[in-house]
Amino acid sequence: MIGNDVIDLVQARQESNWRRKGFLEKIFTLGEREVIQSAADTELYVWLFWSMKEAAYKIYNRETGLRAFMPRRLECIIERRGNENYQGRVVCEGTVYTTQTIITGEMIHTIALPVKHADKQVIAVEAPVYKDASGLPFIHNNKGEIIDVSKSHHGRFTRVVALDKLYNQ
Amino acid sequence: MNRTSLIEKLQTIVRPYSNNQEAVGTLTEDTDFIRDLGINSANLVDIVLDIEEQFGITVDNADMEQMLTVKASLDIIENKLSGNK
Numbered sequence: 504m505i506g507n508d509v510i511d512l513v514q515a516r517q518e519s520n521w522r523r524k525g526f527l528e529k530i531f532t533l534g535e536r537e538v539i540q541s542a543a544d545t546e547l548y549v550w551l552f553w554s555m556k557e558a559a560y561k562i563y564n565r566e567t568g569l570r571a572f573m574p575r576r577l578e579c580i581i582e583r584r585g586n587e588n589y590q591g592r593v594v595c596e597g598t599v600y601t602t603q604t605i606i607t608g609e610m611i612h613t614i615a616l617p618v619k620h621a622d623k624q625v626i627a628v629e630a631p632v633y634k635d636a637s638g639l640p641f642i643h644n645n646k647g648e649i650i651d652v653s654k655s656h657h658g659r660f661t662r663v664v665a666l667d668k669l670y671n672q
Numbered sequence: 673m674n675r676t677s678l679i680e681k682l683q684t685i686v687r688p689y690s691n692n693q694e695a696v697g698t699l700t701e702d703t704d705f706i707r708d709l710g711i712n713s714a715n716l717v718d719i720v721l722d723i724e725e726q727f728g729i730t731v732d733n734a735d736m737e738q739m740l741t742v743k744a745s746l747d748i749i750e751n752k753l754s755g756n757k
Contacts, residue, residue, distance in 0.1 A: 519714045525724070529717045529736065553714065571737040572716050638707075657712075 505625065505651065505666055506561030506600070508554040510611040511658025521549045530556075530574040538581070550611050551589060551604055552579040558615035559593035559600040561653055565639060592618070610660050614653075624667035628652055632663055644669060673753065678746050685722045689715040701743040716740075727753060 521527065527536055527549070535552055542548040556577040563577075564570060576595055579602075583590040589604040599618040603625075604611060614625050630642045632654050640654045642665065650669040655662055673681075683696055690696045691710040695703070705711045705719070720731050720739060729752035731739070738744045 515714070518712060519718070523718070523721065525721050526717055529720060557713070570740065572713065572740055573733075573737045574717075575733055576737075 504562045504565060504617055504620070505653045505664055506558040506565070506615040507653040507655045507662055507664045508557035508561070508611075508613050508615075509655040509657045509660045509662045510550050510554050511660050512550060512609040512611065514658030515550055516546075521546065532575055532578055535579055547606070547611075551581075551606070551613075554604060554611050554613040555579045555591055555593050555602045555615070557655075558602060558613040558653075559595060562600060562615055562617060563595055563598070565651070568637075612655075612660075612662050614664055620666070625664050626667045628663040628665045630663075675746065675750075678749060679742065681726065682723075682742060682745060682749075685726065686711065686719055689718060699742055701741070701746065703742045705740055705742075719745075723749060729753065 527539070531539060531552060539545055539548040539552065556574050556579060559577050578594045579591060580594070581589055581591045587606045589606070591602045591604070593600045593602055593615065600615045601618050601621040602613050602615045604613040616623060616625070628642060632640045632642055632652060634640055640652050640663070641649050642652050644650050650665055652663050652665040679699070683699060686705065686709060687693070687696050689711045692708070695709050699709070703709065705716060706713065711719070716739065720736050723729070723745065724731055727749055729749065731748060731752070735748045739748060
């Protein structure tokens with residue numbers, strides 16, 4: 504299981520006004536809003552947390568088959584900050600997802616894994632991506648086996664990721 | 673407000689966020705905001721806020737979780753308008 508989310512910051516600014524009254528309260532818990540509002544770059548944290556929620560939600564949706572618009576139920580925590588990269592967790596009703604986010608220029612890319620797979624290697628995938636009957640993406644690995652991938656597209660950017668172990672057999 | 677008027681009002685609300693104006697024009701109760709109208713999930717928040725403003729209601733988290741389709745939205749709006757806060 505793997506999830507990812509890409510955000511084109513230029514497009515995000517055009518599509519959403521996060522300063523709109525009531526906007527942050529619908530998406531973020533009180534704890535998250537406190538972190539966002541005390542961050543040096545508030546806007547960046549809004550979209551960082553949003554991409555973490557989306558990436559984790561993709562795993563949740565795939566695992567449970569449930570579909571809901573539930574951003575506040577996916578609570579984000581930043582554990583470590585590097586230069587343009589953030590390591591964190593998203594907790595959803597006791598289920599923990601680990602996240603890695605890379606921010607380069609105008610792109611935010613978050614990859615989420617179930618915490619039990621935190622040590623697994625993730626790779627970027629170039630192969631053609633297909634969708635199964637539920638609309639979930641998959642590819643064929645070098646053995647012709649079907650493996651789950653996560654694909655995200657926003658604005659100028661598309662990223663497809665898979666677990667290395669499954670892709671390179 | 674009857675269901676048809678509600679649908680028209682909802683159409684006006686979702687229109688600016690959709691990349692498929694034809695689908696907005698022909699939407700039905702089964703229309704899905706993300707899958708059919710191409711609305712991105714961040715804009716779902718705007719739709720909820722617009723609905724709250726325009727109908728004078730409050731949509732709580734539990735309600736918002738279900739608001740992925742026209743039908744779910746109409747049910748919630750009707751429920752709130754009939755006084756079930």
